[in-house]
Amino acid sequence: MKFFPIVERELRVAARRWSTYWTRTGVAGLVVLACAWIVLAGMDQTPTAVAQILFFTVTSGALLYCLLIGVRATSDCLSEEKRDGTLGLLFLTDLKGYDVVAGKLVANSLNGLYGLLAILPVVALALLLGGITGTQLGCAAIALVNAMFLSVSAGMFASACCRRAQAARSLTFVMLLVLVVGIPAVSWWRTAQGLAPRMAELNLCSPIYSFVVGQDFSGISKRDWRVFGWSVGVVHVLGWGFLLLACLIAPQSWQDRPAGARRLRWSERWKLWTHGSTFERAAFRAQLLDRNAFFWLAARQRLKPLWVWLFLGLVAGGWVWGYSEFKRDWFNEGVFIATAFAVNSMLKNWLASEAVRLLTEERRAGTLELLLVTPISIPEILHGQALALLRQFAGPVVAALVVEAVMLFAMLQGSYAGRESLALVTWWGGGMIMLVTDMVALYWMGMWMGLASKNPKRALSDTVGRVLALPWVIFSLGFLGVALLAMRGGGSDMKWEAVPLIWLALGLGVDVGFGYWARNKLLTEFREAATRRYQQPVSWWKRLLGSKGSGAESAAGE
Numbered sequence: 001m002k003f004f005p006i007v008e009r010e011l012r013v014a015a016r017r018w019s020t021y022w023t024r025t026g027v028a029g030l031v032v033l034a035c036a037w038i039v040l041a042g043m044d045q046t047p048t049a050v051a052q053i054l055f056f057t058v059t060s061g062a063l064l065y066c067l068l069i070g071v072r073a074t075s076d077c078l079s080e081e082k083r084d085g086t087l088g089l090l091f092l093t094d095l096k097g098y099d100v101v102a103g104k105l106v107a108n109s110l111n112g113l114y115g116l117l118a119i120l121p122v123v124a125l126a127l128l129l130g131g132i133t134g135t136q137l138g139c140a141a142i143a144l145v146n147a148m149f150l151s152v153s154a155g156m157f158a159s160a161c162c163r164r165a166q167a168a169r170s171l172t173f174v175m176l177l178v179l180v181v182g183i184p185a186v187s188w189w190r191t192a193q194g195l196a197p198r199m200a201e202l203n204l205c206s207p208i209y210s211f212v213v214g215q216d217f218s219g220i221s222k223r224d225w226r227v228f229g230w231s232v233g234v235v236h237v238l239g240w241g242f243l244l245l246a247c248l249i250a251p252q253s254w255q256d257r258p259a260g261a262r263r264l265r266w267s268e269r270w271k272l273w274t275h276g277s278t279f280e281r282a283a284f285r286a287q288l289l290d291r292n293a294f295f296w297l298a299a300r301q302r303l304k305p306l307w308v309w310l311f312l313g314l315v316a317g318g319w320v321w322g323y324s325e326f327k328r329d330w331f332n333e334g335v336f337i338a339t340a341f342a343v344n345s346m347l348k349n350w351l352a353s354e355a356v357r358l359l360t361e362e363r364r365a366g367t368l369e370l371l372l373v374t375p376i377s378i379p380e381i382l383h384g385q386a387l388a389l390l391r392q393f394a395g396p397v398v399a400a401l402v403v404e405a406v407m408l409f410a411m412l413q414g415s416y417a418g419r420e421s422l423a424l425v426t427w428w429g430g431g432m433i434m435l436v437t438d439m440v441a442l443y444w445m446g447m448w449m450g451l452a453s454k455n456p457k458r459a460l461s462d463t464v465g466r467v468l469a470l471p472w473v474i475f476s477l478g479f480l481g482v483a484l485l486a487m488r489g490g491g492s493d494m495k496w497e498a499v500p501l502i503w504l505a506l507g508l509g510v511d512v513g514f515g516y517w518a519r520n521k522l523l524t525e526f527r528e529a530a531t532r533r534y535q536q537p538v539s540w541w542k543r544l545l546g547s548k549g550s551g552a553e554s555a556a557g558e
Contacts, residue, residue, distance in 0.1 A: 006095070006103025014110050023111045028118035031058060033476045035122060040480070051131020055123060056215070059140050062119050063211055066148035067176055069112040072457065074155030075172040076165045077104040078250055083163060083364075087250070097247040101156055105243070109152040116148055139214030139228060146235050147207035151176060153242035160246040160253055165456065166357065179238070180208055181314075185321065204234040293376050294384025298358050299391055308350065308396045315343060336407040340428075343400050344435050345468075351393055351439050352463050355446025358385065360456040368451075368530045378526045382447065389443060397439070401432055423500060430504035434511075441467045441511035444518035451522070452529045471510045475503050 014020045035054055042050040078100075081087035090100050120141050126132050155172045162168035187202040203209040210231035288296035319339070322330040362368040371381070408428045412421060445463045453459035479499065521529075 004099060004102050006099050007106045010103055010107040010110075014107070019111060020114065024114040024118035027115040028122060030473070031119050031122045033473070033480070034058060034061075035125060036480050037476065047129045048131045051126040051129035054129075055126035055132050055136070055140075058119065058123050059144070059211075062116065062123070062144055063147060063208070065119075066112075066116060066144050067151050067180060067207065069109070069148055070151030070153070070155030070176065071169050071172045073108045073112050074105065074152045075158050075168045076457075077108045078156070078159035078246070078253075079162050079165060079168045080159075082253070083165075091251050097249075097251040101160070101243060101247045101250055104159075105152060105156055109148075112148065112152070113145075116144060120144075136215055140211065142232060143207065143211040143214050146210065146232050146239075150179070150207055150235050150239040150242075153239040153246075154179075156246040157242040157249075160249040165361075180206055184209060185317075204231045205238065206231075207235050210235055292380060292384040292387055293374075294371075294381045295387040296384075298385050298388035304392045305395065308347075308392060311346065311350075312343070312396055312399060315339065331410065333411055336411060340404050340407060340431065344431065347393065347397060347400065347435070348438050348442060348468060349464060351389060352442040352446045352467075353460055354389060354392065355385070355443050356450035356456060356459045356463060359447060359450040360453070360459055363451060363530060364454075372527055372530060378523060381526075382522060385447060386443060393439070397435065401435065404428070404432055426500040426504070430500055430507075433504065434507050437508055437511040438467060441515035441518075444515045444522065448518040448521045448529075451526065466514050467511065471503075471507045475506050478502075 035058065038054045038057060039050055042053060078087065081090075087100075091097075123140070124137060127134060127137050151172075154175045155168075158168045158171040158175065162171060183202050184206045204227075210228060213228045213231060284302055285296055285300075288299060319330075322335065359368065362371065408425070411424060411428075442463060445467055446459075449459040449463045450456070453462065
């Protein structure tokens with residue numbers, strides 16, 4: 001009997017898959033573009049300063065990528081098999097729990113690992129510039145790989161425990177949030193109050209702590225190495241603990257068992273909390289059905305807007321911590337820009353996920369076809385989904401725009417004047433406009449890709465890639481080309497004031513183009529896409545540019 005047979009099979013399959021090679025190439029290309037931006041923006045600074053900015057910017061982005069990869073890659077791998085009824089078939093063979101868990105782990109996290117390995121050689125450019133030491137680079141690499149291992153392991157554990165995709169992703173995100181932010185925040189607060197000095201050791205559970213400690217070797221001492229080693233070891237043990245629990249739970253969780261009294265009580269309490277009592281559900285249902293039937297289907301969970309407000313509350317809590325720690329030094333342009341970028345990106349990706357999710361789930365379950373035989377029309381379905389998204393995101397988006405306007409006003413009171421002030425207003429105002437237009441385009445693209453794609457992960461990737469990533473790639477390439485030409489000619493022909501306007505025009509053009517294309521597809525091909533079962537695969541370039549596939553259905557689909 002082969003050792004880990006599923007792992008061997010998945011590695012052979014991955015060796016023949018084009019995405020295994022092109023994913024790391026694409027990630028490396030994006031990081032090279034980001035590094036080129038940083039180098040061009042720091043032409044008036046010393047190479048050491050540029051290298052440090054490059055290193056900390058890219059590694060911080062890589063850390064966020066590593067922490068979130070489990071939510072996307074592994075959180076739904078086992079739960080998807082449960083919903084399809086195929087997980088039990090695997091355990092009818094001689095396979096053990098660790099065989100299935102290891103196979104799924106390798107199959108779903110391989111591309112993420114290759115993406116990280118593509119980033120590290122680019123980050124090493126900072127070492128050649130003389131801004132960092134080899135110790136910092138090595139510790140950063142260890143901390144990043146360790147953080148990714150914890151993330152994918154937490155995703156496997158959540159996937160083994162849950163059946164619904166949304167529940168598995170939410171559980172993974174909450175566990176990572178507790179380990180990354182929750183425990184260090186409690187430890188810092190208790191230590192600052194002098195209530196529990198020993199609670200500082202809980203920071204060892206956070207992968208961010210090991211990452212930060214690894215970059216603080218001003219003078220390498222035994223204590224620095226000891227703290228870094230303990231932090232890496234604790235995080236690594238937590239990852240193996242999640243995998244061990246997944247191996248034990250997976251063979252037991254695929255069977256449908258009658259719910260016990262305790263489980264029924266907790267299920268009823270959760271339903272009561274999320275949906276309300278019988279009278280509250282009836283009133284809420286009547287209120288939504290009077291407006292639109294699909295609106296009720298998409299917005300039955302009345303607490304969905306609360307989660308978005310909770311996210312904004314966590315950001316506000318981070319600001320309170322920053323002010324208490326750094327006082328007025330916290331109010332600076334870098335913190336303003338980082339906060340606005342993080343909030344806007346989170347809101348956009350969250351809306352894209354919600355726009356993709358419902359139609360994908362209904363189509364896979366076969367209930368979308370039943371919906372189409374009712375008197376409800378296609379425009380009513382689209383309008384109902386729009387009402388549900390407005391109910392969930394309208395208030396938080398307005399609040400984010402108001403806060404960003406206040407941040408812009410605070411920045412204008414600083415040292416900006418003349419052209420710098422105009423450029424700041426253009427960049428910042430353009431970002432606020434793009435928040436709204438991107439979300440509208442993500443609604444249309446998410447609806448269409450969720451309807452037309454069989455795989456929800458691919459649908460979300462295609463939606464975010466077209467609307468959010470593609471404009472930045474085009475703009476970065478064009479800007480770098482123009483900047484290099486201007487440098488070659490002495491820089492006299494470079495109109496830097498027009499850069500934010502070009503970025504805004506490009507973003508709006510992409511939003512309008514893809515939004516109109518997806519809207520036309522939804523209005524004209526909704527029924528055809530909803531009833532389509534099997535079709536020939538479409539290449540990545542055709543999917544990216546929105547080209548229509550062959551649409552030919554196989555004999556099995558007919």
